[in-house]
Amino acid sequence: MKYISTRGEAPSLSFEDVVLTGLASDGGLYVPESLPKFSQEEIASWAGLSYQELAFKIIAPFVAGEVPDADLKKIIDDSYATFRHDAIAPLVQTGHNEWILELFQGPTLAFKDFALQFLGNLLDYILKKRDQKVVVMGATSGDTGSAAIEGCRHCDNIDIFILHPHNRVSNVQRKQMTSVLEDNVHNIALEGNFDDCQNMVKASFGDQSFLPEGRQLVAVNSINWARIMAQIVYYFYAGLALGAPSRPVSFSVPTGNFGDIFAGYLAKQMGLPIDQLVIATNANDILHRCISDNDHSKKELIHSLAPSMDIMVSSNFERLLFDLYGRDGSKIKGLMEDFKSGPMVLKEEALSTARELFSSYRLDDDAMIKVIEDVYESTEYLLDPHTAIGVEAARKTRRRTDIPMICLSTAHPAKFPEAVRKAGQSEDPALPHHMADLFDREERFSVLEKDLPKVQSFIADNIRA
Numbered sequence: 421m422k423y424i425s426t427r428g429e430a431p432s433l434s435f436e437d438v439v440l441t442g443l444a445s446d447g448g449l450y451v452p453e454s455l456p457k458f459s460q461e462e463i464a465s466w467a468g469l470s471y472q473e474l475a476f477k478i479i480a481p482f483v484a485g486e487v488p489d490a491d492l493k494k495i496i497d498d499s500y501a502t503f504r505h506d507a508i509a510p511l512v513q514t515g516h517n518e519w520i521l522e523l524f525q526g527p528t529l530a531f532k533d534f535a536l537q538f539l540g541n542l543l544d545y546i547l548k549k550r551d552q553k554v555v556v557m558g559a560t561s562g563d564t565g566s567a568a569i570e571g572c573r574h575c576d577n578i579d580i581f582i583l584h585p586h587n588r589v590s591n592v593q594r595k596q597m598t599s600v601l602e603d604n605v606h607n608i609a610l611e612g613n614f615d616d617c618q619n620m621v622k623a624s625f626g627d628q629s630f631l632p633e634g635r636q637l638v639a640v641n642s643i644n645w646a647r648i649m650a651q652i653v654y655y656f657y658a659g660l661a662l663g664a665p666s667r668p669v670s671f672s673v674p675t676g677n678f679g680d681i682f683a684g685y686l687a688k689q690m691g692l693p694i695d696q697l698v699i700a701t702n703a704n705d706i707l708h709r710c711i712s713d714n715d716h717s718k719k720e721l722i723h724s725l726a727p728s729m730d731i732m733v734s735s736n737f738e739r740l741l742f743d744l745y746g747r748d749g750s751k752i753k754g755l756m757e758d759f760k761s762g763p764m765v766l767k768e769e770a771l772s773t774a775r776e777l778f779s780s781y782r783l784d785d786d787a788m789i790k791v792i793e794d795v796y797e798s799t800e801y802l803l804d805p806h807t808a809i810g811v812e813a814a815r816k817t818r819r820r821t822d823i824p825m826i827c828l829s830t831a832h833p834a835k836f837p838e839a840v841r842k843a844g845q846s847e848d849p850a851l852p853h854h855m856a857d858l859f860d861r862e863e864r865f866s867v868l869e870k871d872l873p874k875v876q877s878f879i880a881d882n883i884r885a
């Protein structure tokens with residue numbers, strides 16, 4: 421399988437190279453040249469497979485010829501062995517034909533573990549085979565950092581450096597990152613905000629001369645194709661559990677960078693009968709505005725109680741645009757160039773296809789809090805703030821109640837005690853047992869000034885030989 425850039429100019433890459441490459445050299449994102457398609461009979465024959473067995477069926481065509489089957493199976497098994505629930509992605513019912521898909525059973529209690537446990541093991545495998553060592557560098561405002569650290573902590577050939585804004589991430593999120601004490605894991609608490617962290621990372625990717633000879637940076641944010649790919653699996657898994665492919669299913673997805681729901685769109689293109697795909701946003705609603713009013717314009721960032729969806733622009737949307745514009749890279753290049761200086765206006769045909777594919781809805785903090793309250797009152801099930809946005813978006817946009825509506829639960833409520841308290845809970849939600857001692861664990865992190873050369877020399881000094 422070959423991978424091509426959404427902007428049409430960068431060279432096409434093999435699967436393994438695409439995993440080690442972040443942005444394409446033309447500024448685009450990599451996508452597969454063509455998608456595997458599964459027949460209804462084939463999908464039906466997967467009913468009852470374990471999560472790991474199903475993951476193999478879905479991922480294998482994407483890596484065809486590069487990772488032998490037995491190796492891929494081991495990577496998948498290792499990746500999901502760290503999940504606490506045997507079902508890996510269990511379903512819980514919260515209403516008539518309304519289901520919560522719990523994607524928070526992994527080591528950091530957020531859905532990002534699905535992609536990053538897999539990516540860590542995959543990178544380790546590729547690097548060992550090539551006898552190569554790399555440096556993972558990333559910025560985080562919360563969930564991505566801890567999931568990336570958990571994914572890479574056991575990787576011999578990776579040194580990982582994660583920057584977070586000092587004193588500006590939640591206690592749970594900081595502890596999850598900084599209590600990982602392996603000597604290839606480095607947390608940098610930057611004296612600045614999240615944008616400062618991101619700018620340091622961008623500048624470092626742009627000029628990697630500060631690294632020792634032979635090392636390169638690898639991106640583990642959601643522009644990495646392997647992350648999207650791993651997320652396709654749970655759409656099939658939940659669909660099969662609720663009667664697909666003999667009946668359709670719908671999904672509602674709390675959306676930030678558009679990585680998660682883009683995986684749902686791919687599942688549909690690959691043959692899963694999906695009726696509705698609901699884009700659920702918080703007050704940072706660029707995607708909702710785009711679908712409903714053709715208004716894809718930047719607005720100032722709002723800090724919400726569902727912070728993992730606080731984005732100004734959704735980077736993975738470009739992957740959808742590529743399809744909406746007939747996979748013509750030159751058109752996407754033009755669109756993205758224009759978007760630097762003003763709003764992006766979709767052409768009529770692209771907009772109407774997007775509207776056929778996606779419903780959308782936006783909730784601000786107050787509305788979200790009310791949903792946590794209401795759902796708790798009617799079911800005693802406690803939603804995290806991101807999931808609550810997805811549940812309400814599903815209820816507001818749902819067309820058919822005879823089709824199962826599956827709401828992706830992207831985080832455990834214990835990660836976001838502030839929102840849960842505001843929704844009337846008298847105590848912070850309890851962490852799962854295996855994390856009950858989180859606040860007693862030893863922490864290690866380095867506070868650094870907002871100074872690029874200092875950050876880069878810290879990295880260079882701490883890379884293992």
Ligand SMILES: *Cc1c(COP(=O)(O)O)cnc(C)c1O
Nearest residue numbers: 563676677678679680728830831
């Ligand atoms: C990252 C994240 C999201 C948004 O997912 P995208 O793939 O960026 O759209 C939603 N909820 C939680 C809890 C997250 O960590």
